[in-house]
Amino acid sequence: MVKGFIIFFIGIVSFGALTANNKTSFYFYNPETNVTKFASLKKAFDLYLSDFGAYEFQPFKKVHLFEEQVRLNNECIVLIPSWYYKNFSSDLQLKPVLIAKSNNKIKYKKKLVSKRNIRYLDQLKSTTIASSGNKEIVKKLLNEMLLEEGLSQTLKILIVPKDIDALMAVEFGMAKAALTNEKSLYKLKSVAPKQYSKLTTLSESSEEFLPVVAIPKLSRLEKFSFMSVIREMQMKQQGKVLLKRLGFDSWESVDENVLAELNT
């Protein structure tokens, strides 16, 4: 009797584990996202995806956990920053399928802005630069943007949650300059034109792609319905809201030109 119950119990647990693993996953890794509590984002995504099949959304904060999971599971879709795809994902063997769009653009530019009293870049030497995002990426970007010899190495980086925090840090003297998305500057211009008028652009980055949706090269998912569900999010009201939460409006397919640029 007891033995029978144990076998039954093991059977139930194994069945549960099997069915739990049967969900196809949409993995999200982006250290630049403003979302700090992933639970509510996961809840909203899972609720949306559940209307279309056994799909789940899985956000990751730590890159090694994300990479480990992608290596374990070929049948997944990932949403990652384009810089991560270009610089760090080669061993994951990913193939970009969609690219995010914001304000009808698939690329964005970063600007280094300060108050107007900074007229020369070398006035920034040994000062604090506020920026959102990942510290290593910010350092790399500043290195590319500031050609003055050795200047970028003297800078202290203060990582803040949002571009608007970085801009306000300049306004209130916690930083001498802010590295910010071009779009955030427009936002400041439209809401607080007086504050915007106090700022000047010192340098601009080259254009970078917005995040990409990719699948492992060995995956067959592209042909199947899950990719359609992701692709069609922009056509559904709730899907649009979820995309906005991630910081963009829609996707477009990765064409040959974009692919070539992403792979250079």
Next chain:
Amino acid sequence: MKFINRPKFLGCNLFFAILGVLIVLFGTPFSLERHPIVMVLNSNPSIEKYRTVHNEFKDALGFPVIDVDISTEWMTKTRLQNKILDESPDVIFCIGSQAYLMANEIDPEGNIIFSMAINWKRFDLGKNSKGISMELNPQLELFVFKYLFPDIKTIGMIYSEKFNREWVDLAVNSAKSMDINLEVVSIDEVTQPLDSLKRISDSIDAFWVIHDPLVLANKATVVDLFSFLNERKIPSFVYNKAFAGLGAALVISPDLPTIGRQGAQYVESLVLGSKATDESVQIPAGSHLSVNLKVVSDFALNFNEDGLHMVNEIIDE
């Protein structure tokens, strides 16, 4: 054998002799590598928000610090005094008011940085004390209100002159520069906050709850204020997530990890003698936003969905 070893021995001596001269001239090579001694006094590490600041501070600093938990019974003032004397820290980073008050009492001349202290202005700040306040600049908050809720033109606020006059003056000026009308009412010990709210309720589109001990005098007053606001479908913008359960539409508070990082930068600037900031007390450089989309929907508010990516947390979907 002895003869063969002799020149080596001499070479060794010569090496140390040269090293000695160099040390005398330029100091020990180890001093270049020596990290400053940084002590972190945590008022209570079992409190998650204090732990968050503590961990982020250490990560950002990147070298070992001396951690001291002052919440235990064992850590009496005398023991802390002895520890500070023994370790002679270059800087003490304090998390929470208790930690700062103790450190400042023991070492009023020391380099002390406070953080996570509500109403730091009540402190008798030491000569070399600096800190990171808990109050966001009103300009940032007003930007967020206007961007996320573009239809809101007039925002009400109740405050006491005693605690918040300066901050409210700043808020009024900032609001003007952003074409927002801030309708403020000051109260004193005898005025009922609810009566003041009722007086302005017809002319406001939203109500801004700020940290003010006279306005939020007790639980009953707080509950009355939020009940009235919810009944009238007036959205409230608050500074602490504790009010989210009472029906606040938006919570805007300092981002705790950023406070830890700011603290680390302060330490670096003190130790290296560089200037991290123009102010001795910084405002928090990062903000944390939570939006209650259920309230947004129930109150039929015009919410700018383009701003969703700025939101750190959606509550009560």
